[in-house]
Amino acid sequence: MAEETIVLRVQRYRPEQDSDPYFQDYEVPYRKDWVVLDALNWIKEYKDGTLSFRWSCRMGVCGSCGMMVNGRPRLTCNTFLREFYPNPITVEPLVNFDIERDLVICMDTFLEKLKKVKPWIIRREVKSPEEGPYNQTPAQLYRYKQFSMCINCMLCYAACPVVGMHPEFLGPAALALGVRYLLDSRDQGWNERMEEVGSHEGVWGCTFVGECSEVCPKHVDPAAAIQQGKVLATLDWFKRWLMPWGQK
Amino acid sequence: MRRPYHRSYPKDWWLRHPHYRRFMLRELTSVFVAYFAFWTICLLFQASRGPEQLAAFLTTMRKPGWLIWHAIGLLAVLFHTYTWFETAPKVLAVRIGEKRVPDRVIVGAQWVAFVVVAAVFFALLRLAG
Amino acid sequence: MARSNEPAVWSLFAAGGALTALVLPIHVLLFVFLVPFGVLAGDPDALLAFLRHPLFRLYAFVLCCLGLVHAAHRLRFTLVDLGLHGLAVPIAWICYLGAVLGTVVALYAVIVL
Numbered sequence: 487m488a489e490e491t492i493v494l495r496v497q498r499y500r501p502e503q504d505s506d507p508y509f510q511d512y513e514v515p516y517r518k519d520w521v522v523l524d525a526l527n528w529i530k531e532y533k534d535g536t537l538s539f540r541w542s543c544r545m546g547v548c549g550s551c552g553m554m555v556n557g558r559p560r561l562t563c564n565t566f567l568r569e570f571y572p573n574p575i576t577v578e579p580l581v582n583f584d585i586e587r588d589l590v591i592c593m594d595t596f597l598e599k600l601k602k603v604k605p606w607i608i609r610r611e612v613k614s615p616e617e618g619p620y621n622q623t624p625a626q627l628y629r630y631k632q633f634s635m636c637i638n639c640m641l642c643y644a645a646c647p648v649v650g651m652h653p654e655f656l657g658p659a660a661l662a663l664g665v666r667y668l669l670d671s672r673d674q675g676w677n678e679r680m681e682e683v684g685s686h687e688g689v690w691g692c693t694f695v696g697e698c699s700e701v702c703p704k705h706v707d708p709a710a711a712i713q714q715g716k717v718l719a720t721l722d723w724f725k726r727w728l729m730p731w732g733q734k
Numbered sequence: 735m736r737r738p739y740h741r742s743y744p745k746d747w748w749l750r751h752p753h754y755r756r757f758m759l760r761e762l763t764s765v766f767v768a769y770f771a772f773w774t775i776c777l778l779f780q781a782s783r784g785p786e787q788l789a790a791f792l793t794t795m796r797k798p799g800w801l802i803w804h805a806i807g808l809l810a811v812l813f814h815t816y817t818w819f820e821t822a823p824k825v826l827a828v829r830i831g832e833k834r835v836p837d838r839v840i841v842g843a844q845w846v847a848f849v850v851v852a853a854v855f856f857a858l859l860r861l862a863g
Numbered sequence: 864m865a866r867s868n869e870p871a872v873w874s875l876f877a878a879g880g881a882l883t884a885l886v887l888p889i890h891v892l893l894f895v896f897l898v899p900f901g902v903l904a905g906d907p908d909a910l911l912a913f914l915r916h917p918l919f920r921l922y923a924f925v926l927c928c929l930g931l932v933h934a935a936h937r938l939r940f941t942l943v944d945l946g947l948h949g950l951a952v953p954i955a956w957i958c959y960l961g962a963v964l965g966t967v968v969a970l971y972a973v974i975v976l
Contacts, residue, residue, distance in 0.1 A: 499739050501736065501738075501739070502735050502737075506739070507739060557750075581741065584740050585738060585739040585741070586736070586738060592738045624832050625829070628829070628832050628834070629829070647743075647747050647754065647944065650747065651743055651747075651944070681865060681866055684866045685866060686867045686869070688867075690867045690873070693761075693944060695753075695754070696821070697751075697754070709824060710825070710827065713824050713825040714824075716825075717825060719866070719870055720870035720873060723866070723871070724874075745946045748944065758941070758945075761937055761938075761940070761941040761944075765934065765938070767879075767883050767887065767930050767933060768931055768934035768938075768965075770890070770891055770930070771926065771927040771930035771931050771934070771969070772965065773895065774894070774923055774926065774927055775965070775968055777914075778914065778969075781910075781915075781976055782975045782976045785907035785910075785911050786907070788907050788910065788911060789907045792907075793899070795895065796899050796900060808891050808895070811883065811887045811888050814880075814884055815884040815885070815888055818880055818884035819884060822881075825877075844885075847885060848884075848885055848888075851885055851889060855889050855890070855893055856893065858913075859897075859898070859913065862903075862904050862910065862913035863904050863906045863909030863913075
């Protein structure tokens with residue numbers, strides 16, 4: 487019996503020789519338990535060693551293998567071939583990012599945006615290790631826990647039309663992280679963080695398309711985080727206007 | 735060698751996925767929200783000109799052209815209500831202690847409020863004559 | 864970056880969105896459909912008395928004002944999303960000025976009613 491196969495249409499771009507990206511078809515063995523990443527690895531191993539793509543954990547944890555699969559941002563390690571078989575599968579690098587090579591995107595802009603929201607605990611009163619940890623009740627933890635589950639896979643950036651149209655927009659993952667720290671009872675960096683989260687490039691750039699939450703493999707719901715960030719920024723704004731003397 | 739390739743974002747992005755089309759439809763309900771506000775202002779001006787003018791204005795509204803237009807508008811504002819209620823739990827994230835109130839409870843509470851408001855409006859107009 | 868003054872309009876947008884979501888469908892069903900067909904308040908004099916009630920005037924003004932601000936804010940972003948990036952600033956001005964103008968007209972309408 488002839489082996490069943492499936493066609494992967496892979497977008498290629500080799501900066502040293504190609505002026506524009508183009509598509510290359512590869513016929514790969516079809517296995518019911520293979521994911522798109524398995525097929526890419528098979529190509530790399532047996533057909534074309536020049537094909538470049540990022541991957542690491544193969545279990546939906548590291549966030550490295552995000553690509554456009556038939557036009558949708560997906561983690562290729564949990565996207566099965568059987569979802570598309572027998573039709574061909576188109577694989578492209580994540581949209582809304584520049585292409586480094588083949589399926590590898592430039593993530594510099596994303597890392598810059600992450601840094602802007604200061605994703606770490608800011609303390610005015612610092613405890614020494616001897617004084618013990620900054621304690622938190624379960625209720626205080628649950629306020630932000632969902633928004634802290636992000637794996638930085640950038641699928642939400644590829645899903646967001648605002649990111650596509652306005653590259654300066656901080657974007658779903660970075661803003662969800664910013665809101666996560668605004669909601670953290672241990673954090674004391676409210677004012678400096680709000681300067682970024684509550685800016686035009688921050689939560690106010692969002693028009694609540696909501697697609698970031700649809701594609702998020704970790705159910706972080708960045709759209710919810712951003713809308714809650716709008717509420718926080720609004721309450722903060724009114725407080726500043728009504729009680730200007732209350733500012734620290 | 736680094737030579738990043740830049741792709742431009744398609745102008746017709748909002749046609750490219752059902753979710754994007756639904757988003758655009760949701761945003762465009764605002765046209766009918768504005769229209770019905772404008773229509774209400776017209777009603778008030780007609781009313782200020784006396785009962786005959788008011789009656790004439792209301793008779794005009796029974797013409798098929800107006801009815802079709804307003805039926806489309808009613809569907810649009812209902813879609814606005816539906817999408818607004820659906821997204822409210824994300825914005826509010828009501829918590830009781832450690833637990834977050836389930837989305838369907840918040841959505842349901844809004845529909846209950848919707849029905850109560852409708853009943854009150856209906857009863858008030860009924861009382862008026 | 865600096866904090867935006869967007870909360871000023873966003874809070875009105877949200878209030879308008881919530882109010883219109885709650886009352887606009889029934890408002891339209893009653894006044895645009897049932898009243899013209901005489902199902903409710905068939906007598907023009909009785910209807911007029913209803914519309915002239917201070918509470919209705921207040922309701923109509925708030926509904927028109929918040930509804931227009933809500934729509935202006937949404938349309939402002941939608942028109943830019945549809946591709947009018949270069950015109951973002953004039954679009955914002957036109958939308959909000961339209962809402963303010965409409966609010967003034969609505970105020971005049973409920974006073975002279």
